[in-house]
Amino acid sequence: RAKSAGGNRFELADPEADARAITRHGLTTALPTALDRGEFFIEYQPLVHLGDGSVRGAEALVRWLHPQHGVLSPDRFIPLAEHTGLIVPLGRWVLEQSVRQAREWRDRHGGAEALGPLRINVNLSPCQLTHPGLVQDTVDILERTGVAPEALCLEVTESALIGADDDLLKPLRRLAEMGVDIALDDFGTGYSNLANLRRLPVSVLKLDRSFTQSMQQFPADPVDLKIVEGIVSLAHSLDLAVTVEGVETGAQAEQLRLLGCDTAQGWYYARPGPPERLHELALADTTA
Ligand code: C2E
Ligand code: MG
Ligand code: MG
Numbered sequence: 001r002a003k004s005a006g007g008n009r010f011e012l013a014d015p016e017a018d019a020r021a022i023t024r025h026g027l028t029t030a031l032p033t034a035l036d037r038g039e040f041f042i043e044y045q046p047l048v049h050l051g052d053g054s055v056r057g058a059e060a061l062v063r064w065l066h067p068q069h070g071v072l073s074p075d076r077f078i079p080l081a082e083h084t085g086l087i088v089p090l091g092r093w094v095l096e097q098s099v100r101q102a103r104e105w106r107d108r109h110g111g112a113e114a115l116g117p118l119r120i121n122v123n124l125s126p127c128q129l130t131h132p133g134l135v136q137d138t139v140d141i142l143e144r145t146g147v148a149p150e151a152l153c154l155e156v157t158e159s160a161l162i163g164a165d166d167d168l169l170k171p172l173r174r175l176a177e178m179g180v181d182i183a184l185d186d187f188g189t190g191y192s193n194l195a196n197l198r199r200l201p202v203s204v205l206k207l208d209r210s211f212t213q214s215m216q217q218f219p220a221d222p223v224d225l226k227i228v229e230g231i232v233s234l235a236h237s238l239d240l241a242v243t244v245e246g247v248e249t250g251a252q253a254e255q256l257r258l259l260g261c262d263t264a265q266g267w268y269y270a271r272p273g274p275p276e277r278l279h280e281l282a283l284a285d286t287t288a
């Protein structure tokens with residue numbers, strides 16, 4: 001039949017697109033059981049203070065160990081999880097695991113006086129913001145684990161909050177009032193109105209990796225330098241801390257430190273890794 005012949009012709013014309021569609025379909029089908037089967041795991045990437053180089057905490061980054069495809073990065077499956085709604089239980093699982101991990105670091109570091117409490121950053125997807133259970137789930141997890149709200153930072157992308165109405169901001173406000181930090185992730189990519197920042201219950205700006213990348217050349221582009229300088233001074237005048245992501249070289253770290261950024265994250269310090277690795281890095285820090 002003409003229809004199936006057409007389908008075949010399409011398949012031959014673009015086998016790659018077809019393979020992608022098949023994989024996407026397969027991943028979507030496998031997602032709901034992946035959580036029950038324990039196929040997700042979390043890697044932690046240190047957050048380092050630019051002033052003294054100490055490890056202050058870590059960002060939790062979820063991965064999927066797929067039985068056929070191996071380790072999949074979140075960019076491959078988070079959009080699918082958002083689409084199917086699995087992001088709500090998956091996000092809750094990531095939050096609980098990460099907060100438990102923070103508790104374990106704290107317990108293991110008990111004797112190390114020089115070491116402040118390690119903080120844990122967890123990403124929230126927009127679907128979790130609109131889910132009514134977010135605040136209660138977070139409160140329950142903090143209570144169950146005995147971790148202080150001040151040790152938790154929830155990261156929400158700038159684009160998720162652009163044009164956000166009060167209903168969307170309400171759960172974030174309640175969490176912020178409890179002492180949980182809210183970070184604006186990938187900041188600088190979303191064309192948000194800077195004056196709008198005052199309205200948002202955020203305490204940290206995470207400057208997008210594209211800014212860090214523009215610090216690669218030396219001397220860096222003077223316009224980019226001015227932009228980062230402006231963002232940092234605005235952030236600080238609003239009492240917001242500035243974290244930079246994607247720091248890959250010492251030169252970038254130094255440039256961003258001179259520009260006044262507070263905390264950094266990137267391969268220059270460490271790639272995301274297992275929780276024991278963070279423990280070692282944090283301890284090495286105090287004995288160095
Ligand atoms: P993000 O929150 O902006 O996380 C930073 C991403 O940059 C991570 O990618 C990290 O591995 C990568 N990265 C860190 N340092 C460097 C560097 O020096 N150079 C380069 N080129 N990349 C660096 P990853 O782990 O693939 O995560 C991608 C995104 O997936 C995250 O971006 C976040 O938006 C999302 N994601 C990860 N885990 C979760 C989660 O548990 N829940 C939700 N909703 N989203 C998550
Ligand atoms: Mg993040
Ligand atoms: Mg980010």
Ligand code: MG
Pocket residue numbers: 186208209245
């Ligand atoms: Mg990013």
